[in-house]
Amino acid sequence: MRILKRKQKQVSRKYEDGKIPIGKEGENRYKFTKTNNIKKLERELKLIQRRLSNIRLNHIHQTTTTIVKTKPSRIVVEDLNVKGMLKNKHLSKAIQEQCFHKFISILEYKSKFNGIEFVKADRFYPSSKTCSCCGVIKKDLKLKDRVFVCPSCNARMDRDKNASINLSRYKKSA
Numbered sequence: 737m738r739i740l741k742r743k744q745k746q747v748s749r750k751y752e753d754g755k756i757p758i759g760k761e762g763e764n765r766y767k768f769t770k771t772n773n774i775k776k777l778e779r780e781l782k783l784i785q786r787r788l789s790n791i792r793l794n795h796i797h798q799t800t801t802t803i804v805k806t807k808p809s810r811i812v813v814e815d816l817n818v819k820g821m822l823k824n825k826h827l828s829k830a831i832q833e834q835c836f837h838k839f840i841s842i843l844e845y846k847s848k849f850n851g852i853e854f855v856k857a858d859r860f861y862p863s864s865k866t867c868s869c870c871g872v873i874k875k876d877l878k879l880k881d882r883v884f885v886c887p888s889c890n891a892r893m894d895r896d897k898n899a900s901i902n903l904s905r906y907k908k909s910a
């Protein structure tokens with residue numbers, strides 16, 4: 737990633753170096769030329785980007801295969817939750833979303849191919865806020881609360897575990 741950033745900077749600097757002002761004075765209009773050097777840098781940049789996206793895709797394939805190989809009867813996934821799920825500091829938000837969608841679609845395809853029921857939970861299904869013991873909904877659950885504590889039955893559970901139990905019981909509403 738660092739190499740990518742450096743290359744991107746190099747390219748924009750080269751463009752900056754070669755700009756020629758056009759139009760009237762103080763107009764801030766410039767002409768940018770693409771030198772051979774820039775072309776070369778852009779080619780290198782493209783190669784790095786392609787290599788990175790191959791690594792990501794490879795990773796998605798490995799992960800989804802591992803999941804499918806455990807032969808579950810059913811897989812339930814949640815729709816994209818931008819706030820809650822994307823927290824990889826090294827990837828831009830756009831790429832994270834793109835990866836997430838790719839992950840879901842490949843998982844769906846592999847599930848179907850292996851005869852595993854694949855369900856996408858409704859985007860508004862409160863998987864985290866519902867108590868998997870008694871069914872009460874805890875409205876004030878914050879994103880930072882890593883442990884779910886039920887206000888009604890006092891059940892205590894890891895947040896993600898609680899959510900996954902709820903999702904495992906998810907039924908599609910007709």
Ligand SMILES: [Zn+2]
Nearest residue numbers: 867870886889
């Ligand atoms: Zn409860």
